[in-house]
Amino acid sequence: MKHLEEKVISSQQIFTGRFLKIERDQVQAPDGKIYTREYILHPGAAMIIPLLPNGNVVMVHQYRHAVKQVFLEFPAGKRDANEVTLDTAKRELKEETGYEAKDWKFLTTIHPVIGYSNEHIDLYLAQDTNLSQRQLDHGEFIEVVEVPPQDLMRYVREGKVTDVKTQIGSFWLDKFLRGEWN
C-alpha cells in the first residue's frame, strides 16, 4: 500500500481551543503535488462493554451537545497522558457507572474519524463486575441504565443506537454471546 501514502512536508498546530486542537500538514501525494491536510489531535480513548452476572449490560444516557441529542452509549472516555487504555477503561467504568470488574478482555481498536481526527478507541469487554462508587467528572451529567443484549440489537436495527462506538460494541457483544467470536 506504499504507493497510496503521502509524505509529510511540514506540520503545524494551527488551532488550540479549550478542548480541541487542530494540526495542519503539507503533504506530498502520490502524484508528486503538495496538498493541505487538517485534522484534530486526539489522545485516544477506551470504551467498555460491562456485562453483569444477570446477563444485562451497563450503559449510560448522556446529552451530547455537538449533535444536540441524548445518546444511549457504552461507558467510554479519553486516555490521560501516559495512560494505557486498559487503565482508561477501568477508570472510566468506575467514574461513569460505579462498576468495577475483575475480568477484562481486549476486543479491538477502531478509528471513528479517519477523515479529520487521529482518534482511536480501544474496546474492552468487562466481566465479573460488581458495584462500587461513582465519581463523575465536573460537568458530566450521566444516567446509568441496564439493558438486555437482545434489546440492544433491536435498538441498533431501529436506529436508536447511532453512536458508532456503541453500535460496534453491540455487534461484537452479539457475536460473543452467540459463541461465533470469542
Add this chain to the structure above:
Amino acid sequence: MKHLEEKVISSQQIFTGRFLKIERDQVQAPDGKIYTREYILHPGAAMIIPLLPNGNVVMVHQYRHAVKQVFLEFPAGKRDANEVTLDTAKRELKEETGYEAKDWKFLTTIHPVIGYSNEHIDLYLAQDTNLSQRQLDHGEFIEVVEVPPQDLMRYVREGKVTDVKTQIGSFWLDKFLRGEWN
C-alpha cells in the same frame, strides 16, 4: 430525557480552516451552571455498500493522513450543499468506483463523533450495480477492490477494518445476507 439536555446561551464559529470549522457554544447544564462546548461543523455524509451480481462488495483502499494508514473502506463522501444523502451516495459511488446502481436501500444513520462533531453518515445498500466511468476529485488517490463478504467479516474480527463506518456497514451486510435483517 429532557432532564439531561443543555440550553444554548451563546454560539460562535471560532475557527475556519481550509477544511475544518469549529463552533464554540456556552451552554447551561442541568446543574444550572455554564459550560463551554466545542465541536466541528460538518455537512453530513453518505456511505454506500455496493453489492455486485457476483456476490462481492466494491470497496476502496485510501490513505488517510490523519491516522497515517491506508484503510479498506466502503465508498463514502461529504454531502454537497442542498443535496439529499441519496444523491450524495449515487454521486460518490460513481466518482470513487465508477459503479452505478439501480436498486438503492437506506439502512441507517450513524453518528461517528458525538463528542466533538455534528457529523452524521447515512448508510445505503446499492444493488443491481453496473460499471460506468470513474471521476475522482482533485487530490483523491483511491484504489478500487472487490471483496467477498465472508472475507470482510474475518477482516473485522482480525482488526483489519477499523474505520467505523466500514465496520458498521460490514455488520449490517452480514445481517442482511444471513436474512436476519432485511
